[in-house]
Amino acid sequence: MKVSIIGSGDVGQALARGLIELGHNVMIGTRDVNKKDLHWVKKHPKEKISVGSYTESADFGEFAILAVAWNASDNVLxxxxxxxxxxxxIDVTNPLIFNDDKPPELAVGHNISxxxxxxxxxxxSHVIKTLNIINHKNMVNPKYKQGKPVMFLCGNNSSAKTFVKQILIEIGWEDxxxxxxxxxSRLLEPLCLLWIEYGVVNDTWNHSFSVLNS
Ligand SMILES: NC(=O)c1ccc[n+]([C@@H]2O[C@H](COP(=O)([O-])OP(=O)(O)OC[C@H]3O[C@@H](n4cnc5c(N)ncnc54)[C@H](OP(=O)(O)O)[C@@H]3O)[C@@H](O)[C@H]2O)c1
Structure with a gap:
């Protein structure tokens, strides 16, 4: 399928790499089509992956992944x-405010997400929130010796959720x-803070959540 990746940061690039390996065609959207970070894209055929403006990328895809910094999200959208x-x-964003000396906080919560x-x-559009509770490095093919990580999703449209579930299965999620x-999303976004806190306390960024059920 043709996929719009709205955002060229770590998440956008990780998902772009994963999706082209699975045979999808991707256009990454960015403010700067000559961004150094994106030079690797040129090693692939243009019809497989390309870089464009946010508008060009959004126009390209049959579905989209939103992966921009939260403070840019509203303007971009x-x-x-x-x-x-x-x-x-697919909304991967977290509404984080970064502080110099403290862990990040949520910009919104409780009454709105x-x-x-x-x-x-x-x-x-049909917005589905998912993949916001995992490091970009483990978004595709998450493999853990201890068991299967869980990925939550939420959204208002059931066929969109079925579609996104299929994409998650394609990129290696089972639970x-x-x-x-x-x-x-009011539950999923604070979970990102818990994920960050665990990382700070345990000095790891490869962890993931799992749900055990007897
Ligand atoms: N990093 C992770 O492991 C991770 C995991 C889960 C969720 N998330 C969430 O996923 C989203 C993307 O994260 P990320 O780490 O990939 O990168 P990021 O640094 O949070 O965002 C990078 C993207 O935001 C765009 N951007 C930044 N400021 C902008 C502005 N003023 N106007 C327009 N665009 C602007 C950048 O544009 P350019 O392309 O022009 O540079 C780039 O496309 C964030 O909401 C983050 O909280 C991240």
Whole structure:
């Protein structure tokens, strides 16, 4: 399939690499199409992977992955909303505020979440929140000796959730749990803070959550 990757950071690049290996065609969206970080893209055929503006990328895909910094999200989405109309949008963002001396905090929570705000802005798209509780390095083919990691997803449209579940299976997830509507992003986004806290305390960034059930 043709995939819009809206964002050229670690997440956008990790998912782009994983998806092209699986045979998908990808366009990464960025403000800077000559970004140094993206030079590896040129090693692949242009029809497999390319780099474009946010609008070009959003227009390219049959579905999209949103992976921009939270403070940029609203502006970017307002611009590309028409190109994403009717499409499934996988929202990987976390609404993080970074502080100099303290761990990051959530910019929104309790009464509203980033996932809901993205869905409100992209009112003609089907937004599914997932993959926000794992390091970009483990988003594709997550392998752990201790067992299977869990990935939660939430969103309002059930066929969009079925579609995203299939994409997650393709990139190597086995334990995928649908936790309800997009409002459940209020639970998934704080989970990212717990993931960060565990990383700080244990000095690791490869960890993942799993759910055990007897
Ligand atoms: N890193 C992880 O392991 C991880 C894991 C889970 C979730 N997340 C979430 O996923 C999202 C992406 O994270 P990331 O680590 O890949 O990269 P990031 O540094 O959070 O975001 C990079 C992207 O944001 C864009 N951006 C930054 N400021 C902008 C602005 N003012 N206007 C327009 N675009 C702007 C960058 O544009 P350019 O392309 O022009 O540089 C780039 O495309 C974030 O919301 C993050 O919280 C990250």
């Amino acid at each position: 307002t611009v590309i909303k028409p190109e994403l109309s009717g499409k499934v949008v 980033a996932g809901e705000m993205v869905q409100q802005t992209l009112s003609d 995928i749990q649908d936790i309800g509507g997009i409002k459940k």
